[in-house]
Amino acid sequence: MHLVIRDLSKTYPNGTQALKGVSLDIPPGMFGLLGRNGAGKSTLMRILATLQEPDAGTATLGGIDVIREKDRLRETLGYLPQTFGFHPRVSAERLLEHFAVLKGLVDAGPRRDVVDALLRRTNLWEVRRQRVGTFSGGMRQRLGVAVALLGNPKLIIVDEPTAGLDPEERVRFLNLLGEIGEDSVVILSTHIVEDVEELCSRLAIIDRGQILLEAQPARAIDALRGRIWRRTVDRDALPALEREHAVVSTKLMAGRTIAHVYAESSPGAAFEPVEPDMKDVYFSVMAGHHGRDAAAPRAEVA
Known part of the structure; x- marks a missing residue:
């Protein structure tokens, strides 16, 4: 049972375009929806959970029209929202x-x-x-997961589940999600790259209401192989580096900045090649660089 989403759009009364023609094909298993806060993830999750109406577009789960047959969808839906309360x-x-x-x-x-x-x-x-x-x-x-699993749902939506959890609880929770993703469509919405990398067989990156990449994580990483380079610089030298090269991410270590740069070939003797990971995929997509699909508004890696 696949979830097929076509051209979903949503604009709020204040003029914010939360979704702009989102289309996705989501097979059974764990599917990661990755994006920063405000990217449109929760709006999409609420529409699929029948809590909001889209302005346009369709979504079907097997033979169920998610938008028009809400009661049928709710019979086979498990939903763990970003925030919830129990007595x-x-x-x-x-x-x-x-x-x-x-x-x-x-x-x-x-x-x-x-x-x-x-x-x-x-x-x-x-x-x-x-x-x-x-x-x-x-x-x-x-x-919350136990409640969501009542009735053996075929669509399970989990919105930002590990935010605020300590590392031990996070690992325990991710293991649980991995177990339930075998027989149903499970959508994991998160801004934490590691959650998607560890759990999901497919992913989509969303920003400002648009899907920028839909891919298998391993193939998305492969598409960057040979294109990510690393250099350590002083913090005050970072602005010059950003002007000269396509810096996709930086992190501070021992008082110095380690920069990852996207380039088709070595950008200079001071750089060393680095094996890419999902963080490089995410930041490259957000920066507009991802393999041969860098210039496209939406990249697909089958």
């Missing part, structure tokens, strides 16, 4: 039971089996009777 005095077990009833699991026996299985799957079984108000951020996110 702090209710236990995880009771809360999940409540949402299971809302999802249509009215028979006590089967509902109990489903709730128990989800608590174990999300590693919350040992704390199932604790109040949600005592949970860490990562535990609350895992409970």
Whole structure:
């Protein structure tokens, strides 16, 4: 069951164009939607979750019209929004039971089996009777995933799930997402490059409401091989470097700046070649440089 998006557009009353003709083909598995804050990710997620109307365009999941058949879509939708709240005095077990009833699991026996299985799957079984108000951020996110998984959804939307999590919780949460992405279309919306690199078999980079790149991560990295060069410079020399070369990213290390530069061949003796990664892909796309597709408004790497 594929999710097919065609020419989705959305402009808010204040004139902000959140989406500008977005088209994507998303197969089953983990799909990463990568972009900075304000790029249009959450608007797209809310439209797909039937919480907002687009101004134009279509989206279909299998035989379901996402825009016009909202009730049908909701029957097979799991959604973990960027921000959500649970009653702090209710236990995880009771809360999940409540949402299971809302999802249509009215028979006590089967509902109990489903709730128990989800608590174990999300590693919350040992704390199932604790109040949600005592949970860490990562535990609350895992409970949100358990709620999203009720009813065996075929479309799962996860919006900025690891923001604010400590490294240990982040790894645990990403492992959980990797497990659920086997039988459904799972869209992971994030501004964290590592989340997409570690989990997703396909990705899209979005900025200012437009898709700049749709690719398999490994092939997007391959397209940059031999085109990323590194040089260490003093901070006050960085402006001159940026005027002379296509600097795609910089980072500070031991008081000096390490700059990654895009170039078809060596930009000079002071530079050394570097093996590209997803950060280089992301920053190259955002800077307008990505292999032979650099001049195109949208690059596709099959």
